[in-house]
Structure formats: structure tokens, C-alpha cells
Amino acid sequence: MDRQEIEAKVKEFLIDDLEIDEEKIQPEARLKEDIGIDSLDFVDIVVIVEKKFGFKIKTEEMANVKTFNDFCDYIEKKTA
Amino acid sequence: MRAIEDIALKELIPQRPPFVMIDRLVSSDKVYSVTELEVRPDNLFVDNGRMSAAGLVENIAQTCAARIGYINLNSGETVKIGVIGSISNLNIARTPNVGEHLVTTIQLLEEVFQVTLVEAIVRSGEEELARCNMKIALTDIDSKD
Numbered sequence: 001m002d003r004q005e006i007e008a009k010v011k012e013f014l015i016d017d018l019e020i021d022e023e024k025i026q027p028e029a030r031l032k033e034d035i036g037i038d039s040l041d042f043v044d045i046v047v048i049v050e051k052k053f054g055f056k057i058k059t060e061e062m063a064n065v066k067t068f069n070d071f072c073d074y075i076e077k078k079t080a
Numbered sequence: 081m082r083a084i085e086d087i088a089l090k091e092l093i094p095q096r097p098p099f100v101m102i103d104r105l106v107s108s109d110k111v112y113s114v115t116e117l118e119v120r121p122d123n124l125f126v127d128n129g130r131m132s133a134a135g136l137v138e139n140i141a142q143t144c145a146a147r148i149g150y151i152n153l154n155s156g157e158t159v160k161i162g163v164i165g166s167i168s169n170l171n172i173a174r175t176p177n178v179g180e181h182l183v184t185t186i187q188l189l190e191e192v193f194q195v196t197l198v199e200a201i202v203r204s205g206e207e208e209l210a211r212c213n214m215k216i217a218l219t220d221i222d223s224k225d
Contacts, residue, residue: 040165040215043197047190059192 092149094223105146113147140200165215
């Protein structure tokens with residue numbers, strides 16, 4: 001899966017499953033402050049990522065994941 | 081580890097009568113927990129002989145509470161209070177009548193930080209009455225505070 005596909009899939013589930021407004025999803029948007037993802041959403045993200053990308057997010061690996069781009073980088077590394 | 085049958089319900093959940101919506105925790109393992117409830121005429125959520133949808137949701141929430149209570153007790157911790165974070169995909173096929181025996185099963189889907197996501201199904205006999213996904217956020221508040 002290439003980077004573009006990853007970004008498209010992440011964007012798609014943020015919009016469809018977490019009901020995030022599309023305009024909030026920008027490359028440097030911060031997941032918490034700008035996009036509005038909270039700890040309740042994060043549980044869904046863990047489930048969705050496992051289903052769509054085939055790996056389980058480890059919470060300790062998310063410490064440095066702050067923005068939409070960071071999150072896509074993280075998925076890219078895990079699925080490489 | 082204490083056996084489920086040796087633990088009084090009031091040790092497992094913070095709710096007290098008349099707001100108790102489960103009769104007992106039947107089983108609980110890493111994935112599934114099961115409770116039972118007989119719908120009685122004096123149940124707070126019963127009106128005109130039927131339990132409301134809100135009563136079914138509370139029954140599911142208290143099943144989650146019993147699971148958390150059981151885990152806390154068996155790890156030597158005090159029982160913590162959990163609050164409903166969200167409910168999704170709620171489907172109520174039918175609300176139960178007085179006298180029906182409900183069996184509620186929750187399946188753990190994910191647990192991240194202090195938030196638990198479960199899929200819950202309430203059955204009466206073989207009939208599925210309700211199902212939903214529920215998120216419970218665990219607080220640091222002891223149930224006895």
C-alpha cells in the first residue's frame with residue numbers, strides 16, 4: 001500500500017466512522033487539538049486500523065504521533 | 081481468585097437498589113461476560129408491564145460495571161466507577177415484558193488506556209432483544225467513596 005492509499009484510507013475512516021469534518025483533516029493538523037480526536041475515539045481507531053491495515057496499534061508507540069501526517073507515517077512504517 | 085458465585089452483586093457494581101438492573105454475574109473471562117436479570121413489576125424502568133429501552137441500555141452498562149468490578153476485586157483493587165462514553169449501533173428489536181428472563185452478553189472488542197469498547201447483546205431465551213456497541217470510560221473514583 002503506498003502513501004497516497006494510506007492517507008486516503010485514514011481520511012475515509014476519520015470522516016465515515018468518526019464523523020470528523022473533512023476540512024479539519026489537513027497534513028499538519030494535530031489529531032487532538034485540531035481534528036478533535038479524544039480518548040474515546042482512540043479506541044475506535046485501534047479497532048479500525050487493525051481491520052483496515054492488519055496490525056494492532058501499540059499505545060506506547062503513539063507517544064510521538066501528534067499530527068495527521070505523523071499518524072500516516074506511523075501506519076506506513078508498520079505496513080512496510 | 082474468588083469464584084463468581086461467592087461474590088455478592090453489591091461488591092461488584094456501585095449501583096444500589098432500586099437502580100440495580102442485573103441480578104447476577106454469571107460468568108466473566110478475558111473476552112466475554114454474562115449477566116442475568118428477571119424483569120420484575122417493581123423495576124424502575126418498567127411501565128405498563130414493559131421494560132423501556134433505557135432499562136435495556138442500563139442493563140448493558142451494569143453488565144460492563146460487573147465485569148470491571150470482577151476484574152478489580154480479583155486483582156486486589158477497589159472497585160472503580162465507570163461511566164458510559166458512547167453508545168453506537170444501538171438496535172432494539174423488542175422491549176421485554178415483566179417476567180422475562182434476560183441474559184446479557186458483552187464481548188470485549190478493545191481496551192485502550194482507561195476506555196473499554198464492548199459489543200453487547202441482550203437476549204430473552206433464544207430471541208435477541210437488543211444490541212449495541214458501548215464504550216465505558218473508567219474513572220479513578222472508588223465505588224465506595
